Amino acid sequence: MNQQPNYALYDKIYTVCEQIPHGKVASYGDIAAIVGGGCDARTVGYALNEIPTDRAGVPWQRIIAKDGAISTRGLTQRQLLEAEGVEFDAHDRAIMARFRWDGPSADWAAEHGFQTLPPRDEGDRAEQMSLF
DNA sequence: CAGATGACTCCCA
DNA sequence: CTGGGAGCCATCT
Numbered sequence: 001m002n003q004q005p006n007y008a009l010y011d012k013i014y015t016v017c018e019q020i021p022h023g024k025v026a027s028y029g030d031i032a033a034i035v036g037g038g039c040d041a042r043t044v045g046y047a048l049n050e051i052p053t054d055r056a057g058v059p060w061q062r063i064i065a066k067d068g069a070i071s072t073r074g075l076t077q078r079q080l081l082e083a084e085g086v087e088f089d090a091h092d093r094a095i096m097a098r099f100r101w102d103g104p105s106a107d108w109a110a111e112h113g114f115q116t117l118p119p120r121d122e123g124d125r126a127e128q129m130s131l132f
Numbered sequence: 133c134a135g136a137t138g139a140c141t142c143c144c145a
Numbered sequence: 146c147t148g149g150g151a152g153c154c155a156t157c158t
Contacts, residue, residue, distance in 0.1 A: 007155095009154090010156090038153095038154070039154075041153085041154090042154055046155065
């Protein structure tokens with residue numbers, strides 16, 4: 001049709017993104033995992049790239065790559081995050097170990113039909129501890 | 133329905 | 146670090 005097609009799954013993606021608290025970030029894969037239902041990290045990225053004016057309030061800047069790297073088309077996404085208190089290292093990557101969103105609460109997820117973030121590996125957890 | 137596109141992620145050299 | 150290839154998905158032409 002036009003620039004605002006029949007977003008079914010996209011709408012859910014936007015809803016999840018809006019749950020990310022101020023000063024936190026999440027990866028595409030995380031959002032996909034929360035949305036579930038055949039959603040993929042790519043799908044999340046595509047959805048964020050086509051945010052309709054109706055969803056202009058979606059904090060798209062808080063969705064970054066799994067490594068904390070920003071690969072958005074030259075947008076000043078980093079500045080927006082820094083303004084929220086998110087810190088970056090010398091590698092231009094957000095410190096995911098400290099600012100990564102833990103996912104929605106079990107109540108909220110159940111309430112809206114979403115899922116909580118799956119448990120992480122020991123390695124990632126150890127990384128968080130070491131940074132603290 | 134097939135082909136193309138796109139803010140991903142993982143693995144290997 | 147860079148580059149290539151594969152897998153996965155929604156939406157548009």
